[in-house]
Amino acid sequence: MEGKFDGVWRESPWFLTTPPEPRSDAPARARVSRLIDEAVAEVPLVLVLAPPGYGKTGALAAWALTRPETTAWLTLTRSHTDPRGLVGGILSALTHGDRSPGAATARAGVSALLGRDADPLRAADLLLTFLAERDRDTLTSTLVIDDAHLIADPASVEILEHLTRHGTEAGLTLVLAGQGGLERLLSRARAYGRSRTLGAEDLSMRAPEIAQSAQHAGHGITDAEAAGIQARTQGWPIAVHLELIGRHTAGERVSLASTEPVLTDYVTGLILGSVRPELAEFILRVTTCDRVSARLAEELSGRTDSATLLAECERAGLFLTRFVDGENSVYRWHDVFARHCRIALRRDHPALAVTLDSIAARELATDYPIEASGHALRAGQPETAVEILRSSWLRLVLESGAETLRERCVTLPDGWPDDPEILLMRACALDALGDPPGAASLAARAQARHLRDRATGEETRVLAALILASEWGELAAAADRMRELIESGIRLHTPYAYLLFVLGLAETRLRRNPAETMRLLRAAAGEARASGLTELTRWALINLRFACVYGGQFRAADALAEEIAAHVRNHHGADEPRPADAPGGNHSTRALEWDEPGHPHVDGGIDRFATGFTHFWRGDRAGTRRAFEAVIIRDTSATSFAGVARVLLAVLAAETPDPAAWTRARRTLTAVAPREYYGVPWPLYRDLGEAVLAFAAGDRTAALERLASLDGREDVPMCQALAAEVYRRAGEPERALGALALIGPGNRVSYLRVSALVTSALILAARDDHAGAHDRLERALDAAVPQGIRRPFLAEDPDLLGLLEAHGRWGSAHEGFLASLDTHPRGITAPGTTLSAREREILGYLRTTLTAEEIARELHVSVNTVRTHQRAIYRKLGVTTRRDAVRLRDLTNRG
Known part of the structure; x- marks a missing residue:
């Protein structure tokens, strides 16, 4: 969505x-x-x-x-x-x-x-x-x-x-x-x-500080010599350091010039010339990258003792800074020093410089694609840079690397920025950066170039469509084609975990097969976990939790909340996240999104929305409001989960007798998008919200006019289920059944099935088909109880109350669940009396066929406790039998 x-x-x-x-x-x-x-x-x-x-x-x-x-x-x-x-x-x-x-x-x-x-x-x-x-x-x-x-x-x-x-x-x-x-x-x-x-x-270093620095290094100098160094270097610490090293390793006095060629000669002749040749060669090779780990240094230098040599450089003060976390070390060269080493290497050994940049590009390509593509460009290999981007651009877009991706794409040489495939990468980057018009413009340019020269890679084109498609049919076609590419067995550039993930997100937006959506996201989580992509694993699990909720598997979603929490506890902080532009160290994905497990963060509020959606169908109105209002506050987008949250809050408001709540809900609906975006028909959701509010206000005509936009639409199953409730109460049973018929087999998930069965049961009861009505209601209970779905049974509707009471007498396999339903939480009152919470609970059980002993077992209390409360109920209600107590409860509820 x-x-x-x-x-x-x-x-x-x-x-x-x-x-x-x-x-x-x-x-x-x-x-x-x-x-x-x-x-x-x-x-x-x-x-x-x-x-x-x-x-x-x-x-x-x-x-x-x-x-x-x-x-x-x-x-x-x-x-x-x-x-x-x-x-x-x-x-x-x-x-x-x-x-x-x-x-x-x-x-x-x-x-x-x-x-x-x-x-x-x-x-x-x-x-x-x-x-x-x-x-x-x-x-x-x-x-x-x-x-x-x-x-x-x-x-x-x-x-x-x-x-x-x-x-x-x-x-x-x-x-x-x-x-x-x-x-x-x-x-x-x-x-x-x-x-x-x-x-x-x-x-700037003063002369006494220069003298102190020399003394600290074990090489005393006179005050006059320190003053001379200060005058020549103007106290520039790196120049002072270079001169002190040169002075005491080469026995020379060299003054620094301001021109880069002289500084390059200074670095290579004085600094590198002062150390043993093998260490100088090591430094020239390893400064190919600004930041290195021991493993990367080994690849660049070909030396298995790279860790030892890096530590030696750091101890000797050779412009290397070490970052330590436990047993892990990453080294960063001083920018000026490393740059002049690279200048010297390209000047004196150009072929070696190209080779080393090629090695760096290869080694960094998987984990640091932007850095790797830069090395490929430095080696004069734009095709290699594009190949690296082709394999990593989707991950960069997903992982907040969109800006660095955009910058790299536009700085590619030789016309590459206008290549159709690069244009699509740039379009997706702009879309992630919040510029849909710019993204659309670049995508159109890519399409025009593709039609002219057919050069666009199909994988990139399909992935871009999954991200950029705004029409349902276009998105569905892209998802189907991506599934074909995955199943074809041909080599794809993008890592499998990311392909599964982005396809799962597309299916979430399409809403055509919840079971398939859950399968894809579960597979993405498993593949990410197996590949060591800990944060992609978490992101996939979070989206899987939403898919489970939307697919009606609330219990599975509850378990996933615990799995996400455990994953965060086990992995957060244990691995080194992967920045989009920095190499070295241990490699794992960066944190894609963060939030408290179970009611969090993420992607326009996806996890909070999942929580609110569960509360909505479980009949927890207060919990629904809290979660959905948090989603809306944190995401002002008209085309995100906040839009659906606004609509369901309108449904919630319509279930109250408060006109002020209706007005507030109607006002929030204005923020829902006025047209379809990314495969989601937002106007239909908005019409549903307006319809339920109009009906609550007594404007039946306006409500039916709004619902007319849903006619024939099979792509909004939840809207059809909620519309059917309005149609039935408005005296339009055939239109209600027509709306329910539009919910296809793949979308008959638990909460929609429960809602549809309750609505059809009420229609059958109104037609005096009591056997059929009780059969439908029992089937609704069969689907509701495992997932804890209560909302369809809680409407303050006399017809529903009557059917529920009759069903308790008719007999049900879910008498405990029926007894727990209380559509009037204020309880039943007689003049001057009020039932306690426990008495209201036991009164609910009295309308079932359960005996006192069975009620006691359900409530985990003694039979004597049940009988004591039962006598108190009779006394407060002024009755003497169970039947009279239930009858009075029915009359009070109907009133």
Whole structure:
């Protein structure tokens, strides 16, 4: 039913939420730490801004380790720059390693607000609430955001300023480190004196610090020599470090020039020339990638001792930062150093550079497709880059990598951005980014190019149709064709788990075969689990739970809620999530969506909607309202689960005698989409809601006019079942039966079957076919009891009440269930008396054929207790027999 494959929050990899270890050869810079301490104590926003090589990350990491308070850390990547990615990254940082109930609640609440069309500012507010409510002894009061210069989105800037303005109450201070530009973006916070900036001048090394650094490395220099180095380098920490290494490894004094060729020569001649040849060759090869694990380094270098060599580089201060999580280590080269190593390699060994980029592309293709495609392009292999995208674009769209996918597609060379297949990838990326018109335009261009040259790959074309199709027939054709491709046995580029998942989502929207939908999503979950895709497993299970609910298998959905909760407990935080743009480390999918298991998050509120839908058919009106209102609040889209929630809330309102509730419900229906989107005929749902409200208000004519739009429609089985209820009460039994006949065999799921059987039983009773009516009602009970479906039996309708009472006397295999039905929760009253809850419950059993002993067994009480309550009921109602008590109950209910 959901029309989008929305990207939502994923937990950031541990190495992005862990402060890097300071270099072993780097002395603590007390002056810089003191400056940071002073700034943090004064203002809620501290900017640490300087060009590359000024040691921003190292200085902040060393400062964080000396603080008595916990300091949260987030290293930004391109995937964090949009508002949802930024808030998700901050959530990851603030709750890193925190498995407390409060942190779990914060994760669920924040991620629930990060779906499409939601306002990330509200998620930021929830983060602040979480911080404010935490124990002050464990409170994370400072958050360092490294590489913050990557943020350019105005909405992301607004979030940072929002956290700055309101974070004080929660005890939050932001420290943003990056290159220039942030001071201009965050102008409002700076204008009100709520920020302080530490710049290149503050971070530049003074002569005494240079001398201290040399002393720390075991190589003393004079004050004059330190001053000379300071003058030549202007205190640029990376230049100082390079000169100190060169001075004491090569015995030379080399001054740095500002031009890149000279710096490249400096890096290769002085730095790499100062280490043994095998280590220099290792560095040149492994700096092919900015971030590496030992395994990736082994592939690039061909050396089995890569882990040892990486550790040696880190210990020697060779521009390598290590991120550690237990036994896992990921290393990141300093950007400037790695870039000049690559320049030198391409200059001196161009063929080797191409080979290494090809190896990187191959090794990273499965887990880091954007990074891998970049290496393929650097190797001059655009066809390889396209092949990588062809295998991974669907996963990127599903996993919040749509923006990086779009950027990669438009930067492909040689006309590739206008290739029909690439155009479709771009269209799906734009659709996930909330730009349907742009997506439609690109899809149309792809179609035109395809018709001209027939170059579009069918797999991509069909998958794009599953995402972009807005008409039911188009979506059905794409789903059928995808099933044929899967079953054909031909090699497909997209991993099988993702194919099954996206096909299952399409079948959910089509609503034509709930059993097949559940089979596909269960298979997707199993395939994902077998492939180690822990978060795709969870996402598939969550959508499977919805499919089970919509397919009428409420008990199975209950069990799935427990399975999802167990999966989250077992896997969340155990694996390293996979960012769309960062290689290295252990590989697993990122968190696709997050929420509290059982009443969560996800994809326009799919899990909350499933909960509300279950409550609706189980007759829990309060629970229905809570769940559906939460869906609506968190998702303002007109074409999502919120639309159906609005319609069912209207049905709920129509079952009350409150005109104000009808008015409110009618107002919310205006937000339901006015036309069909993504295979869902929204106008029909809206007409149903308007019809039930009109009938509740006594406007029979308007109700019937609205329901006329459903005539002949087999694609909205739930609407037909609910419409049949209105038709019967409006005195149109033939039209009611006609609506029920449109519910095809594949859609006769439990709750629709129960509703249809109750409606047809009432029609037969009105025609004096009492045997037929009781047979239908008993069959309805047969279907209702296993799933706990109660709503069709709870309408405050005299005809229904009479039939239920008669059925109790007629005899039923479900007398306990019948007895538990109470359409008047206020109870039955006589002048000056009120029955207790237990007395009302026992009175319900009195209308069945159960004996006192059998009632006692049903209620797990003694026979004497039943008889005591029975006597109290007789006394309060002024009767002397069971038959008179039941008769008075009938009369009171009818009144």
